[in-house]
Amino acid sequence: AQSVTQLGSHVSVSEGALVLLRCNYSSSVPPYLFWYVQYPNQGLQLLLKYTSAATLVKGINGFEAEFKKSETSFHLTKPSAHMSDAAEYFCAVSVDTGNQFYFGTGTSLTVIP
Amino acid sequence: NAGVTQTPKFRVLKTGQSMTLLCAQDMNHEYMYWYRQDPGMGLRLIHYSVGEGTTAKGEVPDGYNVSRLKKQNFLLGLESAAPSQTSVYFCASSRELASLDEQYFGPGTRLTVT
Numbered sequence: 001a002q003s004v005t006q007l008g009s010h011v012s013v014s015e016g017a018l019v020l021l022r023c024n025y026s027s028s029v030p031p032y033l034f035w036y037v038q039y040p041n042q043g044l045q046l047l048l049k050y051t052s053a054a055t056l057v058k059g060i061n062g063f064e065a066e067f068k069k070s071e072t073s074f075h076l077t078k079p080s081a082h083m084s085d086a087a088e089y090f091c092a093v094s095v096d097t098g099n100q101f102y103f104g105t106g107t108s109l110t111v112i113p
Numbered sequence: 114n115a116g117v118t119q120t121p122k123f124r125v126l127k128t129g130q131s132m133t134l135l136c137a138q139d140m141n142h143e144y145m146y147w148y149r150q151d152p153g154m155g156l157r158l159i160h161y162s163v164g165e166g167t168t169a170k171g172e173v174p175d176g177y178n179v180s181r182l183k184k185q186n187f188l189l190g191l192e193s194a195a196p197s198q199t200s201v202y203f204c205a206s207s208r209e210l211a212s213l214d215e216q217y218f219g220p221g222t223r224l225t226v227t
Binding site: 004009032035041042043044045046051090094101102103104105106 | 117136146148153154155156157158173203205211213215216218220221
């Protein structure tokens with residue numbers, strides 16, 4: 001069975017500092033991996049996705065993530081945090097061309113002025 | 114272009130009552146999904162649909178029913194609400210399979226069952 005683990009339910013960074021949100025997956029076959037962001041009182045929006053093309057994926061708002069098969073990881077990074085990045089971030093995995101997604105438990109990002 | 118809309122935004126039910134949540138999308142997407150979001154558990158798939166007239170069970174389908182009579186609408190029903198169904202419910206749609214394509218989410222429905 002596939003699963004997603006997000007280490008750290010809450011992350012705080014200073015404005016301008018590096019953002020690193022961790023995601024590890026378990027899958028016996030190559031996965032499809034996604035990062036979604038949820039702003040307060042809104043639905044989720046896609047940040048970026050990995051579907052077996054380039055291992056370094058660039059998304060919206062300056063975010064990027066790197067697929068590392070050897071580490072079964074798909075960590076999300078941004079070089080310089082903005083106040084507007086404060087939100088909940090979800091990693092998700094799907095391991096076949098199906099419609100079942102498995103979301104992680106989410107990481108709440110706080111940006112300190 | 115409204116995207117994905119959900120009705121109602123908030124609802125309080127007593128145990129045993131029934132209700133239907135409506136999801137509508139104007140993007141002509143084939144695939145639609147219902148998720149529930151609970152603190153510390155992320156989003157879990159309840160039911161989904163791969164086209165008009167079709168539905169399938171997701172990860173946590175018990176206590177819910179769905180219907181997709183029209184391509185643009187996906188209804189989620191609770192026949193006899195239980196406190197364990199207190200949650201925020203999100204509808205989503207996608208053009209292609211969820212594993213390959215972006216899902217577009219509605220704003221959510223906050224349901225409380227007392």
